[in-house]
Amino acid sequence: MTAIVANSRQERWWNSRTAHRFMNHHLALLGMVMIAILTLACVLGPYVLPYDSLYIDLRARFAPPFTGHHYMGTDPLGRDLAARLFMAGRVSLLVGFSAMLLSTLIGTLVGVLAGYRGGWIGTTLMRTVDGFLSFPSIFLVLALAAALKPSPMMITVVIAATSWMEVARIVEAEVRSLREREFVQAGRMLGLSGTHIMFREILPNAVGPIIVAATLTVARAILMEAYISFLGYGIQPPLPSWGNMLNGAQQYLGTAPWLAIIPGAAITIAVTSFNFIGDGLRDALDVRGDHS
């Protein structure tokens, strides 16, 4: 780990072995390309398409894909599915990404503290992690989402509050193994503060595993948002998200299957891409890992 970080500081990063290994990971590259395309489509799509995502046209209800300029068809209110899909993508990707940032932050703080301090603080923190992991995540998320106000911000917080444990576990294990290394002891001898040693000396050496875990957390957060929005407790209409676009789709499965198939495919593509990227980063950064 230290070797890689030192290495990449000396050379330009795109020439480093890490970058080369990542570029040789075809699936990860595919994932990067797909995410880039999806993000571009979601950012630019609504400006390019001829219809607004909220424009209701009752004469054009349930139009199948490729009817006129409705490239993906329309929904039960005659709104253009493509326009809604891209607007929804903004929300879903943003919620997934923000939830990842927040949960990585919580997980890293808990993990560093538990791993460095150890003792009863470490034990209590890690037992709390186990406690959270004992709940089936969706039960916890739904109970919280139903209890609190369902704004996109709150959904993000709820998802983050129930997905920081993996990162905490990874960071704790990493920090615990780094704690006894010479450079940390040297830091202690120099009289550096505990906070300085934890965050300035140890943490930079645990960045690899954190990046990998964070990438996989984006995938999981997008899925979780889709689950709870599908069940009606996530992002609330008229704000579209990939999950809530599927919310009413089941009843039209026989007459308008594209309502269910298209948003679900978007979720699958986004989540698969992030999982591919995470897998590539794990190989490139040489993080030993489990296969989840």
Added chain:
Amino acid sequence: MRGFLLNRLSQSLVLLLIVSVIGFVVLNLIPGGPLAQFGLDPSMTQDDLNRLKEQLGLNRPLWMQYLDWAWRLVQGDWGHSFRDGAPVLDVIGRHLVATLLLMGSSTVIAIAVGTWIGIRGATHRYSVFDYLATVGAMVALSIPTFWFGLVGIYVFSLRLGWLPAGNMYTIGDGSVLNHIHHLIMPSIVLALVHVAIWSRYMRTATLDVISQEFVKTARAKGLSERRILMKHVVGNALLPMITLAGMQLPSVLTGALVTETVFTWPGMGRLFLDSLGYSDYPVVMGLLMFSAILVVLCNLIADIVVAIIDPRIRLS
């Protein structure tokens, strides 16, 4: 063995304690807290609410309320459903069988298919099969369970008409065959993610076992590859999978909730969503605690089973 058991049991007790604290925090986050039921009733005045608060001891310090709540949990007094006044544990019990049936059959599918894929991937490492299984597992992990269910319904119920689109049985036909017919699609949908996870772990476990000395010895004895695989490798590789099965339980329960919703399967997951819809918080809280306790207990049982089979673990 006794030391191991005591150690593991005390760990589980501590975990249950923490789980109950988390549950209590969630309970108090619900608007109106434990009084949410009465807050919705327009004939209740603020005075009535305050009196109830007094009577139920809700103005005592939080830690006393927690002890009281936890003690009632231990005694099996989990409160009553707002909807029909039945005790929460009875309500959960009524939905337990359907969920266990679904989870059980999907676990059998996941273990059977996942084990096969994992072992084949390990014995044919870097083959086309292994590569496809690796990529396939990552894609399977990324498919939202409810969407897989919807696509399944579209293809096999609406287009082909082979399988029913929902419910546990046809009304008026309670035969075993009819139940199985309804069970096929939900259990396959629920199994998908776990086939992926199981096959990845099984591949790693098989590779670990294959590289060990006793497999070399078996080869040196001149046993056929097939016999080595069946007699020496599979059994040893499956051992750590018992622990994995316990660890996967929360994710199986999560999947079950979604699958039950899509297939209108009358299990715990549907009960949870229905209760949320009716703001039936005693049942919601009951299911939350019940599922977490179930997870802690199953993990405990899995660890004990592994320790009984494998002496290395209980001695270390």
